[in-house]
Amino acid sequence: MNKEYSVLLLPGWQNSDADHWQSRWEQAHGYQRVQQHNWQQPLRGDWTVQLNEAVLAAPAPVVLVAHSLGCILTAWWARHAPPAVVGKVQAALLVAPGDVEQADLRQNLPGWVPIARQRLPFAAVVVGSQNDPYCRLERAQQLAADWGAQWVDAGAAGHINSASQLGDWPQGHALLQDLVKDSVHGKR
Numbered sequence: 001m002n003k004e005y006s007v008l009l010l011p012g013w014q015n016s017d018a019d020h021w022q023s024r025w026e027q028a029h030g031y032q033r034v035q036q037h038n039w040q041q042p043l044r045g046d047w048t049v050q051l052n053e054a055v056l057a058a059p060a061p062v063v064l065v066a067h068s069l070g071c072i073l074t075a076w077w078a079r080h081a082p083p084a085v086v087g088k089v090q091a092a093l094l095v096a097p098g099d100v101e102q103a104d105l106r107q108n109l110p111g112w113v114p115i116a117r118q119r120l121p122f123a124a125v126v127v128g129s130q131n132d133p134y135c136r137l138e139r140a141q142q143l144a145a146d147w148g149a150q151w152v153d154a155g156a157a158g159h160i161n162s163a164s165q166l167g168d169w170p171q172g173h174a175l176l177q178d179l180v181k182d183s184v185h186g187k188r
Helices: 021-029 044-057 069-080 103-108 137-147 170-183
Strands: 006-010 062-067 089-095 123-128 150-153
Touching: 006 021, 006 044, 006 069, 021 062, 044 069, 062 069, 062 170, 069 089, 069 137, 089 170, 123 137, 123 170, 137 150
Parallel strands: 006 062, 062 089, 089 123, 123 150
Antiparallel strands: none
């Protein structure tokens, strides 16, 4: 977008492939992906450190764009990182949070429970789907409420990933632009 802020992309478990909207946004807009040491067997502590270092290294105020496990990471990091570091984040777009407390995900992603459910200290929008296999609609809405985030219903969009065939997902990018306009530019 511009140099007034840094957009950090937080993919979920197994990273975002080339057809994922996050990867397309990275290519089209120059956003920075937070790289993790192990995308297949993520460790919450390690992922938290990587996010913390990326925020510290950002040259401008930060906007987070998280998908799935990246949403869960964002909430956990916001609760546990030093307040001065968290203060660099102006806003977060949290898309299709993965419910790591449901049995099958808990088994595949050990060490990611409980989900941090405090009010986030920055503006946030949660986008959820009516038929996400990794998080029931009601659960996503409850996470949005717990985090103090605006809720956006994406309709029947699956996990809002490559399989959803969203392409560049212009609707999502418009949400990001509105969030930035309202929070980074002081209209919140």
